[in-house]
Amino acid sequence: xxxxxxxxxxxxxxxxxxxxxxxxxxxxxxxxxxxxxxxxxxxxxxxxxxxxxxxxxxxxxxxxxxxxxxxxxxxxxxxxxxxxxxxxxxxxxxxxxxxxxxxxxxxxxxxxxxxxxxxxxxxxxxxxxxxxxxxxxxxxxxxxxxxxxxxxxxxxxxxxxxxxxxxxxxxxxxxxxxxxxxxxxxxxxxxxxxxxxxxxxxxxxxxxxxxxxxxxxxxxxxxxxxxxxxxxxxxxxxxxxxxxxxxxxxxxxxxxxxxxxxxxxxxxxxxxxxxxxxxxxxxxxxxxxxxxxxxxxxxxxxxxxxxxxxxxxxxxxxxxxxxxxxxxxxxxxxxxxxxxxxxxxxxxxxxxxxxxxxxx
Ligand code: TXA
Ligand code: MG
Numbered sequence: 037x038x039x040x041x042x043x044x045x046x047x048x049x050x051x052x053x054x055x056x057x058x059x060x061x062x063x064x065x066x067x068x069x070x071x072x073x074x075x076x077x078x079x080x081x082x083x084x085x086x087x088x089x090x091x092x093x094x095x096x097x098x099x100x101x102x103x104x105x106x107x108x109x110x111x112x113x114x115x116x117x118x119x120x121x122x123x124x125x126x127x128x129x130x131x132x133x134x135x136x137x138x139x140x141x142x143x144x145x146x147x148x149x150x151x152x153x154x155x156x157x158x159x160x161x162x163x164x165x166x167x168x169x170x171x172x173x174x175x176x177x178x179x180x181x182x183x184x185x186x187x188x189x190x191x192x193x194x195x196x197x198x199x200x201x202x203x204x205x206x207x208x209x210x211x212x213x214x215x216x217x218x219x220x221x222x223x224x225x226x227x228x229x230x231x232x233x234x235x236x237x238x239x240x241x242x243x244x245x246x247x248x249x250x251x252x253x254x255x256x257x258x259x260x261x262x263x264x265x266x267x268x269x270x271x272x273x274x275x276x277x278x279x280x281x282x283x284x285x286x287x288x289x290x291x292x293x294x295x296x297x298x299x300x301x302x303x304x305x306x307x308x309x310x311x312x313x314x315x316x317x318x319x320x321x322x323x324x325x326x327x328x329x330x331x332x333x334x335x336x337x338x339x340x341x342x343x344x345x346x347x348x349x350x351x352x353x354x355x356x357x358x359x360x361x362x363x364x365x366x367x368x369x370x371x372x373x374x375x376x377x378x379x380x381x382x383x384x385x386x387x388x389x390x391x392x393x394x395x396x
Pocket of ligand 2: 186195
C-alpha cells in the first residue's frame, strides 16, 4: 500500500531495495542508505527495538533525537498524523519549495502518535523531512514505513557522504549498506523550528537561510540558534551539545586571512606544531597551492571554489586525509553567507582551533 510510484529501473537495485525494505518493515534491525545530504542509518520509526538498534550501532547518546523520513505527504498523513490534523501553515511555503529536499521541520508529537518514544528522546516535538534521493524515497515507500535515520557515521565522526565511509565506521555493526554513490549536497539538512515565534534555525544545512528568507514573505525573520551549548544546559536541539564531525587529526580552521600563506606559515612555525608533525591542507578559493605556502605541508586537497562544491567535498576530504594518518588538517575557512554558514558550522565543530587572521 505505498503512495509512491517507484521509478527505480535496474533489476539489481530493485532486488537490494526489496531486501532493505524487508529489514525496515519486518525486523528490529537497521539499513544504511543514501540521501541527497549524507548517508542515513535507518530503522522503523514505529518500532522501539529498531530505533534502539540505531543508537547502539552508532554509539549515539540516548538524549539526541532522530529525524523521521517520509516519502510523500499522503504517507505522512496516513501513518503519522492524527485524523483532522493539518501541518501548521507557517511551514506551507518552505515545504512546497524545499520538499523533497534537505529541509527538516519540527512538529508536535500528538498524544496517539505511533512514533517510538526513542525517536524523540522525550522531546515534545519530532523532526521530519522528505528526502529527494530516489533510493531513499523508494526505500521508505517500499517498506511503507516512516524511517528514523541519523547520519550513518559512528558518533562524533564526520558524516558519511560515500558508502565506503559508512563501511569504515560501522562494519560488523549493521547488516546492509545501500550504495548510491556520492551524496550530492554533502552536508546535512537544515533543521527549522516553526513552532516558536520567531521561527528558529536549529541547524544550518543544505537549504540556506537566504533561501528560507526568500521563500517566505510571511515570516518576519528566522533566528539562528546559538552554535554551542554546555553539557548540562537545556538546549533547543540536543545535537548542539555534542562533539561532532571530528577526524582523529587535529583540525585548524583559518578565517579572515588577508594573506593566507603568511598566516598559515606563522602557524606552522609556531610552538604548537611539533617538529615532525604531518600536515594536510584543504583549501578552496583564496589560498595558494601548498607548494607556495610551506614545504611542511605534505598533502593537499582542493575543496572547490563554490559553496556547493565545498559542501560536497568537505567530509570526504576530512576523512580522506585523516586516513592517511596526518597529525594536523589545516582548512581554509569560508564566508558565512549562503552555503558558507553550514560549512563553517561543521568546521567549527570539527576544529580544535580557529585561527583568525583578523582581516576586516
Ligand atoms: O540530512 C540529514 O538531516 C541527515 C540525513 C540522514 O537525513 N540526518 C541527520 O540526522 O543529520 P542527525 O541525527 O545526524 O541529526 C539530527 C539533528 C540533531 O542535531 C538533532 O538534535 C536534531 O536534528 N533534532 C532531531 N529531533 C529534534 C527535535 N525534536 N527537536 C530539536 N532537534 C531535533
Ligand atoms: Mg549526525
